[in-house]
Amino acid sequence: MSTGLDARAVEAHPGPDWCRAWTAHVDAAISGSIRELGADRGMAVVALGSYARRELCPGSDVDLLLLHSGWGRDNLSDLVKRLCYPLWDAGLQVGHAVRTPSQTVRAASEGIDTATALTDRRLVAGDRGLLDELSSRAVPWLRRGAGQLLADLTDADRRRRTKAGWRPGMVEPHLKNGAGGLRDLQGLRWAAACLLGEVGLDPLVSARYLGAADRRELAAAGDTLLAVRCALHLVRGASLRPPGNEIDRLRLDLQDDTAARLGVGAGDGAELLLRVGLATRTVAYLHERTWPVLLEDARGGRRWLRASRHPSRRAAQPGSPGEGLRWQDGAVAVEESSTLAADPALAMRALAAAGQRGVSLHRPTAERLRRQIAGAGTLAWEDGARSAFLALLRSGATALPALGDADHLGVLPAYLPAWTRVRGHPQRNPFHLYDLDTHLYQTVAELVEIGRGLLGERQAALYERLASADTLLVGALLHDVGKAWPGDHSIVGARLAREWVPSLGFPGIDGDRVARLVRHHLLLPDVATRRDLDDEGELQAVATAVGDIETLDGLYLLSLADARATGPSAHSPWKDGLLAELHRRVRRVLAGGVEPAFPGAAAVAAAARHQAPGDHRVETLLSSVDPRYLITAGVTQVLAHARLVQPVPAPGELRAATREGPAEQTATITVVAGDRRGLMAMCAGVLAAHGLTVLDARAFTTEGGIALDWFAVRPGNGLEGGPGWRRVEDDLRRAAAGDLDVAAAIAARERRRDARPRALAAPVPIDVTFDLRVGLSRIEVHGPDTPGLLYRLARVLSEAEADVFGARVATLGPEVRDVFFVRLDPDSDPDTRTALALALRDAATPRT
Known part of the structure; x- marks a missing residue:
């Protein structure tokens, strides 16, 4: 039987219409199969979940x-085969359960996924009476167990977000399981079924859990996410089932094609990501504010029964939150007599x-203020608003729920339209x-926590x-705003800061310093990792x-906070x-040279x-x-070399x-050998063959021709203990003696790797730059x-007879900067440098 x-x-455009058309096809x-089988009595095919x-x-x-x-087992088995096999043959992922109505309700207690499957159900073919019987059993069962079911859903949401993302606005959002994704929207529908006996968002509006405007916004956001999910699946095509649960991850490399499938610009992945981000933001906000209730x-x-018979079980907050404000149900509410027109700083x-x-703000207060802000147009900054905004920033991570309210209300764009x-x-x-944003x-939150x-x-x-x-906090808030405009974001951002800060009129805020913080917020990380x-x-x-010094200290703290807010690939103990170290040394320079930026050679020797x-x-x-060796190495490294240098190799x-490195999760490998070209490579x-990431490498030679090298590395798996390090040291000795083919060892490790490098939105460009100076050049x-990039690049330099005195590797996600x-x-x-640049580019080009 062919389906x-x-x-x-x-033929429909990706979105709800496409999904309805595809559902109709299925x-x-x-239905055709059921008719052909003549199985329309005593049997019902019920759609569940997204199919329903x-x-x-x-x-x-x-x-x-x-x-x-009550069909017999043989008849049921034959029915499943004849119904499902054609669907499987057509490439569909079909899940099925075979039960009586009473068995179905009993099975729902086995897990939250089975229970929620009961909420969305629709007859596809067969005996409607069986579905009616199931509904008559399921609805009261769901309502009786509402408390436990919603608690289980809360736990499931926590596990889901741990894997897929805790906040909306991710660069690679999971359209289904991430914060503000389709699963959050479905969770509200399921809660209505459990609590009110009717699935959907409309019952939540009738019961005043949601407002009519909330309902419209959720529906629009859901349509957006469904359309993108549909288009993403169409773009994936034959690769619909990637490893894990990543079918609904809108990866960077798929965003342009997905946008093109939806007709968003000429394949404008950035515009698509903006729409998805704002949709998930809407869903996440309304879900987070509604779910606790x-x-x-x-x-x-x-709750209306409790309101008349029992006091709120939420703890009362001590003290008044401010003039015209009060505590209500553990949230901040605005007095009915207070309005934005009378008090522009109220919100x-x-x-x-x-x-x-x-x-957070009390829900009715948030909606009232949102309407008032929408009708007020641009709001003028005045002293009360300025003081309150700075207090909000000073609260750090504690203020993140309130900042969610601020975003929903549209507060910052009302005060600063360019936002x-x-x-x-x-x-x-x-x-x-x-x-x-x-x-x-x-x-800002990370900066306050650092403080x-x-x-x-x-x-x-x-x-x-x-x-x-406060100047630093405002600088942190504005440090990347230039990204929303064309041009170098640091330069553009500094210009915007000079325009915005004086007009905002914050007391005690140094606008020029804010602009310098914005202009140079990448300076310290760039110099620290590349110079x-x-x-x-x-x-x-x-x-x-x-x-x-004030600006330097601010930039140092901002660099630490910025890296942590960026993501795990942007910061490390190293x-x-x-x-x-850079901050300490530059601070001494700015202090007027009272002491040198670092100990001199004589001090290290002493x-x-x-x-x-x-x-x-x-x-x-x-x-x-x-003397330069002594300055660069420092006392600990000098002593490490001294222990190895005698007798002469x-x-x-x-x-x-090997010893512990200068930072957590690092190690330092000291090497002494007879000097020869290519030793560092x-x-x-x-080290690459052992899965070690080289962070820093240095190479010097004694007057007698002994190489004094050392490498700061980040260990790979299995190298935390002594035996692993001894294998590394043994292989270094074997390679020096000519008993180990280094290139083959790297290739063998690459073949053993389980994970392949994933595709990117665009290839990382390869660029080679020279900074020629008297003495050491870069x-x-x-x-x-x-894998093995440092090795290949160092070999090129060795073959070009360039004397390499050190290397520093800065990795950020899939990109790397190797500095020699x-x-x-x-x-x-110049022709020699051009040839060297071409050879380095070739060595940096990935081999397919």
């Missing part, structure tokens, strides 16, 4: 419940009061987690000593750019350590002698090295030792992060 089912045959196929709602997308599961009135009522009875004051206590461009603006790169609010001691006493003390922490911190010239350049008195190995080493001999290759290679410190003649032949 003729093919989703490609549906209905027709199933007529929301089938191309990759949706077709969930069926085969209700029967639904849960409380399910557990304890309807901002209410939000600040809520933000300081970590609560409309910032709201929901997508950041389409793989290392940012969230959209622009979410990132900005999160940066409270999140990262330690030193950072908290810096925050405490700022002349104006030689032992170069006095680099430190002086940073000091000149920032201008003063990067934090580099930032801290400290080494003090820590190892009478050790002839230390004296031998100190007498044979360049024989030709082909290499000695290695060889070592980098061995060569920077920017490109896609691939080399000795190159600034007056060298």
Whole structure:
């Protein structure tokens, strides 16, 4: 029996109409099968879930419940085969259960997924009486167990968001399971079925859990998400079933094609992501504000009954939240007599009061203020609003629920209309987690937490000593706003800050300093991860750019907060350590040179002698090295080399030792060997073959021709203990002796990798730049992060006979910047540099 089912045959535009048309096709196929089988008595085919709602997308599961009135096992088995096999043959994902109505209700107690499946049910073919019998049993069962069912749904939501995303506005949103996704919308429908006996959003409006405007906004957001999900499935085509539950993840590399399928611009993935982000924001907000009330009522009875017979079970807040405000049900409410027309700061004051206590606005208050703000046009800043807004920022993470209210009310665009461009603006790169304004609010929250001691006493003390922490908070709020306009976002953002801050009139806020914070918010991370911190010239350049210690301290704290708000790929203990060291050194420069930015060679040598008195190995080493080695290495590394350098290594001999690194989750590998060209490349290759990420590498040579190298690395799996490190050291020795093919070892590890690099929205461009100077020059290679990249690049430099003195690797998501410190003649032949650049580009190009 052929069904003729093919989703490609549906001609409707992706969206609700397409889903209804596809559902009708599936209905027709199933109904036809039932008629051919003559199985329309004592049997009913019931659609469940998205199929019941007529929301089938191309990759949706077709969930069926085969209700029967006591058929025999053989007949049921034959029916399932003859009904489901054609659907499976057509490529559909079909889930089915075969039960009587009473068995179905009993089975619902087995898990929340089975229970929620009962809420959406629709007869496709067969005996309607069986579905009516099921409904008569299911509705009272759902209502009796409403409290437990909604509690179970709450737990399931928590698990779902842990995997798919806690906040709306993600750069790669999960359309179904993420915050504000379709599952949140469905959860409200299910809650209505459990609490009110009728599935859908309309019952929630009738029972005053939602307003009519809420209902319209949720429906529009749901249509948007359904349309995008439908188009995404069509774009995926044959790859509808990726590993895990990722079919509904709107990945960066699929966004342009999905937009094109929907007719959004000429395949404008950014515009599509903006629409999805705002839709999920609407759903998430209304879900978060409604769900606690639904849960409380399910557990304890309807709220209007409690209101007359029992006091609210939410704890009363002490003290008044402010003039014209009151506490109600644990939230901030506005007195009926207070209006925005009479008190323009009313909304901002209410939000600040809520933000300081970590609560939200009372629902009726939020809706009333939203209507008043919409009718007020642009609001003028006045003292009460300014003070309240700064208080909101100072509340940090505690204020995030109130900031959700502020977004729903449209408060900031009312005071600053240009903020409309910032709201929901997508950041389409793989290392940012969230959209622009979410990132900005999160940066402010992270900054306040750092000031409270999140990262330690030193950072908290810096925050405490700022002349104006409010200036830094405003700088954090504005640091990336330039991304919403064309051009270099740091330059554009600084210009906007100079325009906005004076017009806002915040008391005590230094507009020029805010602009400098915005202009240079990437300066410290860039220098820390891509420059030689032992170069006095680099430190002086940073000091000149920032201008003063207050700005430097602010930029340091902002860099830490910005990285944490960006996502896990943007920060690490290693990067934090580099930032801290750069900050310390530049601070000494700005302090007027009272002490050097770092210890000189003589001081390092004296400290080494003090820590190892009478050790002839230390004296031998100190007498044979360049002062720059001592400055770069520091005391700990000098002593590590001294322990390995005697006796003099024989030709082909290499000695290695591993110790804890300078930051958490890092290790330092010290290498001593007879100097030879390509030694750093060889070592980098061995480390890559063991899955180690090289963060920093340094290479020096004694007057006697002994190589003194060291590598800061981030361990891979299985290298936390001693045996793993001993294998690394053994392979370094084998490679130096010519007993290990390094390139083959890297290739073998790559073949063993379980995960393939995932596709990106656009290939990472490869760029090679030279910064030629007298002394050490810089060569920077920017490109896609691939296994063994440092090894391949270092080999190219070795073959070009460039003397490499160090390397620093900065990885951000799928991108990497490998910086080499080399000795190159600034007056060298340009053609030679061009050839070297081409060779480096070729080495950085991924092999397919």
